[in-house]
Amino acid sequence: MPALQSESLAEVQRSLVPAETTRLTRRQIDGVPVYEYVRAPGAPPVTVVRFSFDHLPVGRELGDHGHAHEFLVLAYFEQGIGSLRLGNRDYRLNPGDAFVLAPGEVVRPSEHDHTAAAEGWCVFFPPEIIAAEAPGGSLG
Numbered sequence: 614m615p616a617l618q619s620e621s622l623a624e625v626q627r628s629l630v631p632a633e634t635t636r637l638t639r640r641q642i643d644g645v646p647v648y649e650y651v652r653a654p655g656a657p658p659v660t661v662v663r664f665s666f667d668h669l670p671v672g673r674e675l676g677d678h679g680h681a682h683e684f685l686v687l688a689y690f691e692q693g694i695g696s697l698r699l700g701n702r703d704y705r706l707n708p709g710d711a712f713v714l715a716p717g718e719v720v721r722p723s724e725h726d727h728t729a730a731a732e733g734w735c736v737f738f739p740p741e742i743i744a745a746e747a748p749g750g751s752l753g
Contacts, residue, residue, distance in 0.1 A: 634660040634737065635682070642681045643719050650684040650739050660737040665693075679721035683719055684739050686714040693731030694724035716740055 633651065642648040652658055674718050690710045699714065703723045714720055 627662060634683075638683070642717055643717055645679040645681055645721070647683060647717075648683045650682075650737060652739075658739055658742055662735045662737070663732075664735055665732040679719060681717055681719045682714065682737070683716050684737050685716060685743075686712075686720075687736040688712045688714060689735075690731055690733040692733070695731050697721075698723045 632652065635648040636651050638647045638649050643737055645685050650658070650660075662713045688711065690708060692708050693706065694708075697712070697717075698721050699705055699712070704710075704712070
């Protein structure tokens with residue numbers, strides 16, 4: 614493996630932070646709990662989490678895993694099939710699919726879903742790190 618690739622992989626592995634970087638708030642949106650991002654002192658405000666639907670990074674105690682976030686989430690589905698409900702719309706999941714979840718967007722498996730085999734990665738970060746004033750932060 615080339616040195617640069619090896620160093621990049623080592624950096625990603627060091628940045629893998631346990632799911633304790635999110636915390637349940639007392640707020641609810643559309644009847645589901647909202648999670649906030651918890652910054653770790655001395656760590657960059659970005660969290661990378663490996664997930665599977667039988668071991669979700671958040672919402673495990675909820676029967677349908679419905680929840681929302683106060684932070685941005687990039688979700689990549691590496692394998693598995695099924696469907697995901699974002700707000701009021703169902704999306705079919707296939708390997709290689711990626712989603713951007715906006716703060717406050719309600720996410721849950723679809724009503725008649727079989728996503729138990731779905732696995733992938735999530736990247737969490739507070740929305741202010743991509744604010745227009747942030748270096749390289751403009752999305753427009």
